[in-house]
Amino acid sequence: MSLAEADRAAPLLAQPTRRLAGFVVDVGLFVVTLAVGWIVWSVFEARVSRTPGMRITGQRIVDVRTGEVVDGRRMARRQLLGIPLALLLGAVTCGVGWLFSGWLVVSPSRQALWDRVAGTTVVEVL
Amino acid sequence: MNRPPKLRRRLSVTGRLCRGVGWVTLVPLMVFAVGLQFVGAPAAMVGNLVTGERADQRAGTPSARECDEVRSPRQEPTSGHVDPDGTLRVFAIQYTLDFSDVVDYATWRTTVRCLMEELVQPYRRPGQPTMVVFPEDMGLPTIAMGTRGWSARQQARSFARSASEAVPLGLAGALGQLNLAYAPQVAAYQARLGPIDPRKQVFVAATDTFVRAVNITFSEIARDYGVYVVVSNNQAAYRQTSNPAEVAVFADPQAQPTDTAYVATSQRVTNTTFLWGPDVVNRSAPDGNQNLLFANEKVPLTPLEKDLIGLDEGPRSGPAAEANAGGPEIAGFKVGLATSYPAFAYGYPFGERPAGFEPCADTAVSFAACQDAQGVTVQIQADANPGRWATTTLDGNWQPLEWMSSVWRSVADPTVGFAYNVTPMMNGNLLDLVFDGQTSITGRGFSGRPQMFVGNDRLGAADSEDLAVYAGAKQEFLAMTPWSGGSGNDRARLEREATALAPRGVREGEYTQTAVFADLVPKTQRLP
Numbered sequence: 235m236s237l238a239e240a241d242r243a244a245p246l247l248a249q250p251t252r253r254l255a256g257f258v259v260d261v262g263l264f265v266v267t268l269a270v271g272w273i274v275w276s277v278f279e280a281r282v283s284r285t286p287g288m289r290i291t292g293q294r295i296v297d298v299r300t301g302e303v304v305d306g307r308r309m310a311r312r313q314l315l316g317i318p319l320a321l322l323l324g325a326v327t328c329g330v331g332w333l334f335s336g337w338l339v340v341s342p343s344r345q346a347l348w349d350r351v352a353g354t355t356v357v358e359v360l
Numbered sequence: 361m362n363r364p365p366k367l368r369r370r371l372s373v374t375g376r377l378c379r380g381v382g383w384v385t386l387v388p389l390m391v392f393a394v395g396l397q398f399v400g401a402p403a404a405m406v407g408n409l410v411t412g413e414r415a416d417q418r419a420g421t422p423s424a425r426e427c428d429e430v431r432s433p434r435q436e437p438t439s440g441h442v443d444p445d446g447t448l449r450v451f452a453i454q455y456t457l458d459f460s461d462v463v464d465y466a467t468w469r470t471t472v473r474c475l476m477e478e479l480v481q482p483y484r485r486p487g488q489p490t491m492v493v494f495p496e497d498m499g500l501p502t503i504a505m506g507t508r509g510w511s512a513r514q515q516a517r518s519f520a521r522s523a524s525e526a527v528p529l530g531l532a533g534a535l536g537q538l539n540l541a542y543a544p545q546v547a548a549y550q551a552r553l554g555p556i557d558p559r560k561q562v563f564v565a566a567t568d569t570f571v572r573a574v575n576i577t578f579s580e581i582a583r584d585y586g587v588y589v590v591v592s593n594n595q596a597a598y599r600q601t602s603n604p605a606e607v608a609v610f611a612d613p614q615a616q617p618t619d620t621a622y623v624a625t626s627q628r629v630t631n632t633t634f635l636w637g638p639d640v641v642n643r644s645a646p647d648g649n650q651n652l653l654f655a656n657e658k659v660p661l662t663p664l665e666k667d668l669i670g671l672d673e674g675p676r677s678g679p680a681a682e683a684n685a686g687g688p689e690i691a692g693f694k695v696g697l698a699t700s701y702p703a704f705a706y707g708y709p710f711g712e713r714p715a716g717f718e719p720c721a722d723t724a725v726s727f728a729a730c731q732d733a734q735g736v737t738v739q740i741q742a743d744a745n746p747g748r749w750a751t752t753t754l755d756g757n758w759q760p761l762e763w764m765s766s767v768w769r770s771v772a773d774p775t776v777g778f779a780y781n782v783t784p785m786m787n788g789n790l791l792d793l794v795f796d797g798q799t800s801i802t803g804r805g806f807s808g809r810p811q812m813f814v815g816n817d818r819l820g821a822a823d824s825e826d827l828a829v830y831a832g833a834k835q836e837f838l839a840m841t842p843w844s845g846g847s848g849n850d851r852a853r854l855e856r857e858a859t860a861l862a863p864r865g866v867r868e869g870e871y872t873q874t875a876v877f878a879d880l881v882p883k884t885q886r887l888p
Contacts, residue, residue, distance in 0.1 A: 268526055340371065341379065
């Protein structure tokens with residue numbers, strides 16, 4: 235498959251601006267619910283391959299190669315390994331690593347650092 | 361079988377531009393930040409070799425110019441209560457926490473000696489013994505000392521310094537950085553002492569730094585100035601070594617070159633409050649402990665200390681607990697150390713001691729009552745309130761009113777006999793964490809000008825009825841610092857001022873650094 239064909243065959247990958255909106259909503263919910271509410275909600279949303287922020291902003295996590303929703307194990311790898319890895323990277327670089335991890339979304343596959351760890355990307359749900 | 365290609369969609373021109381800009385800015389910045397952490401230690405060592413500066417050299421008296429450079433921008437002169445019959449003058453230092461004080465050992469020692477030079481020395485009375493009490497957690501910022509704390513100190517000055525007080529991501533990030541910076545020592549202690557609770561491992565790993573920055577620094581101050589000094593820190597017990605292998609592993613890179621290291625002897629980390637005297641009492645003790653008169657291990661611990669950083673509690677019962685609640689005789693007073701939370705722990709409401717009450721049965725419940733049972737007359741309450749001062753606590757009470765149940769209760773409750781309470785409060789923002797409060801000294805039976813903490817003129821609608829006795833101005837205050845956010849009793853306005861002082865507030869970090877003192881008189885010792 236050529237790159238042009240891959241482009242045409244791809245589902246609607248979420249734009250960086252929408253990804254940012256979902257992230258902001260997730261952080262907001264995390265803070266407002268003192269983490270507990272967000273975590274409980276996330277457990278329910280993880281079963282349908284998304285976070286609370288993605289539900290609100292109309293996005294879903296999928297396998298970067300097949301485009302299919304991912305199972306709980308992949309979600310766990312993304313959320314519990316990928317995101318802490320980004321936090322650690324940010325921690326040792328005075329915050330630059332946090333920007334870098336998110337900025338990776340600006341790529342053809344729209345994968346942030348945590349997506350690359352889990353082999354996922356995010357699509358828009360129409 | 362071929363793997364399917366990644367889902368992809370070409371970036372727009374703007375997207376490609378953003379991507380390019382990111383590569384040429386973020387990546388070099390990240391490499392630079394990481395690189396500094398690895399080259400920092402050798403650079404500091406080479407720098408120390410070139411300048412001849414040694415971390416273990418004794419500090420001298422700082423000059424006025426040196427003090428100008430490290431002084432808090434909002435430092436106010438010391439105020440106090442003079443009594444010609446006093447036999448001991450006690451100073452309570454309201455230190456304003458600032459990571460720029462811990463760039464290296466020289467900066468830190470200059471900072472604390474300037475506190476002595478400017479807030480204590482001009483107010484001492486010749487020939488009268490002097491005790492200087494620093495706030496709880498005085499040693500905490502020193503964990504970010506030197507090259508290993510460089511990134512944490514930079515974070516404290518950057519946009520990443522705080523997220524929120526409820527979800528302290530800034531603090532979590534700094535702890536992550538410090539764990540990485542101290543990784544060689546963490547690994548060495550894990551191998552030596554067995555698995556260590558990851559919440560407290562960095563405190564064990566920082567033992568050498570703490571000994572140099574806390575024990576040695578303040579024990580030297582006690583000896584050089586001829587005073588008694590009280591300081592608290594979260595750290596492990598230690599020994600001194602000159603074994604080259606141990607020096608290479610455990611000595612702070614910022615202290616290199618050195619032929620000495622201070623090594624933790626157990627993985628037990630307690631909130632310890634030290635009391636040093638002006639004279640050597642034990643020549644065989646390691647550096648920093650030779651003039652140590654007493655050390656108290658905090659019990660009970662706050663939920664933050666127990667659950668977030670995994671500290672170990674002091675002894676709760678038996679002879680060890682009773683000894684922990686006692687203290688040495690100084691200038692005719694028996695001095696006991698109750699580090700914040702323990703000073704609130706009586707085990708019964710104000711004035712209502714139950715019949716047959718055993719004060720030392722469990723000091724996690726009744727530390728203050730046990731301290732009274734040990735005959736303590738001066739209760740030293742080194743304090744660091746981890747939160748805003750003018751606010752409502754989780755129990756729904758006005759915080760300054762609740763604080764009266766330690767600083768004022770100790771000298772007003774008829775069921776105990778403390779003569780004095782000395783409470784220096786830490787002030788300042790540490791990443792997301794706020795430390796705020798008013799420093800005070802109270803005396804039993806003292807009839808001075810009635811004073812109160814901000815907002816304490818009444819029992820509010822949400823305040824517990826148990827606090828009614830603490831409302832209103834009290835005559836037992838010998839000295840009190842004004843609050844950094846202003847004065848008065850309009851609680852809504854005071855809360856807004858507290859918000860302004862907190863991280864990202866309009867007056868962020870503008871806390872007052874100052875001190876109060878009082879002459880303690882033996883005649884006001886224990887009631888019959």
